[in-house]
Amino acid sequence: MNFLTPNYNQEILDKKLTIEEGVRSQEPGVRRMGSMGCLTPPTAFAPCRRWGIKSIRDKDNRHCVRIWPPGMGMLVIIDPTVENYQMLASGVLPGAKVIILNSEEDEVRQITRAILDYPVNSLHIVCHGSPGSLQLGNIKFSFSNLGEYGAEFKRWGEVIGTGGIFLYGCEIAAGNIGKAFVVRFHELTGVGVAAAIDRVGCAELGGSWELGVKVGEVGNSLAFEQEVLVSYPGVLQEDLLFASQLNNPPVAGDDNVSTAENTPVTFPFLSNDTDPDGDIVLIDSFDLSSTNGGSVSLNNDGTFT
Incomplete structure (x- = not known):
């Protein structure tokens, strides 16, 4: 099988292609993200069935192109105290991995374990928030105590890709204390962080899904289907x-x-x-x-x- 460089995309598109789930290679995958339509050898992402990756190749089996699901590389952490959390958990983009936190375990360690278990390009944390703080299970993070978790946050940053961290919580970045919180979170993790100034959630309750404050390099895509964002009935306030x-x-x-x-x-x-x-x-x-x-x-x- 010949694998082409991205310069030959048009040649691939002009061919008569069929879609087949997965690839033949059984070699271990690597923790490296690709992009939609990127042409790569089959060894680059072996666990394709697990992550929903599809291979498009021509009928004579000479050319192959990978199609990544839109949620590929997204790890979504959801606090079960969030209103209608099941709706959000079932409404993530295809390919995204969802973890519902267990209130009987340390929340930070649960996230660390999940980050180490899955190839993560962006981390999405859904929880309650207020200016300069977020409530994640039994832990309330604020500017004053973020440093206590510095070692764990550093481990996060060593694994998370360029997609960054999205904090879905109301008004986390509001005011000077909120902006300082986001900056400090960025410093401790070493990756980009996005958070909201206003309420996050239902528009009828004054909310939106705009995480307008970004420090460092952060991706542009939220982890949820648009239909879910529009119909979600609550807001993520403490x-x-x-x-x-x-x-x-x-x-x-x-x-x-x-x-x-x-x-x-x-x-x-x-x-x-x-x-x-x-x-x-x-x-x-x-x-x-x-x-x-x-x-x-x-x-x-x-x-x-």
Whole structure:
């Protein structure tokens, strides 16, 4: 079989070709990415059936060209706490590899293991985010603690190709702290990093899939089918936790409620926080930390908003 250089693409296209799954070579593949339509010997990517690579060759078996699926080399890491994560997992581009994190194992080590097990040109991490941080399973990464994982991140960068790292989380790159986070992540991994300034996800909830802040060399393709991105119903925001101590224990203790960022929350306290003897509940303090342009209102019906 003769293998041509890319200069002969037109000659290949002019021939009468047939499509056949896989290649004949059984030699081990190498961790090196190719491009759509690149002409290569069959030994370059032996595990073709596994990755969905197709060989197009003419009927006299003289010429061969490889066609790479669009998701070839993409490793997609998904935090299962993300809303409708199954929809995203089933909607990746053909050829992409999906890993759903296990909450009972160290998340960083799971990613490291996956990167070492598969040929990776780009890493796509789907998780909750907020300005300058991302929540990945049980670990919350911020600018202040990224360095603690420097050794693992360096291993990532030694394997990941030129496609870079995509962080799918709301507002990770927002503000000065967000941009500093992305720069630091790039420095620790040694590869390009892309993240969003705004919400990521459903347009009706104010989201989009634009990861507009890029530091270093990053690819242009997201890891998901366009139909999935358009129909996904949620956004990838971190949940906020509110706590209010509305009476003295043991009769009444702290009340807790969670909501997404920039989403109003209302919760009652008079209905379940009165003493059995009818004492009036008095509020002498209200502690609300880490806000950004928010406000708190006490309504006439005994609720906070």
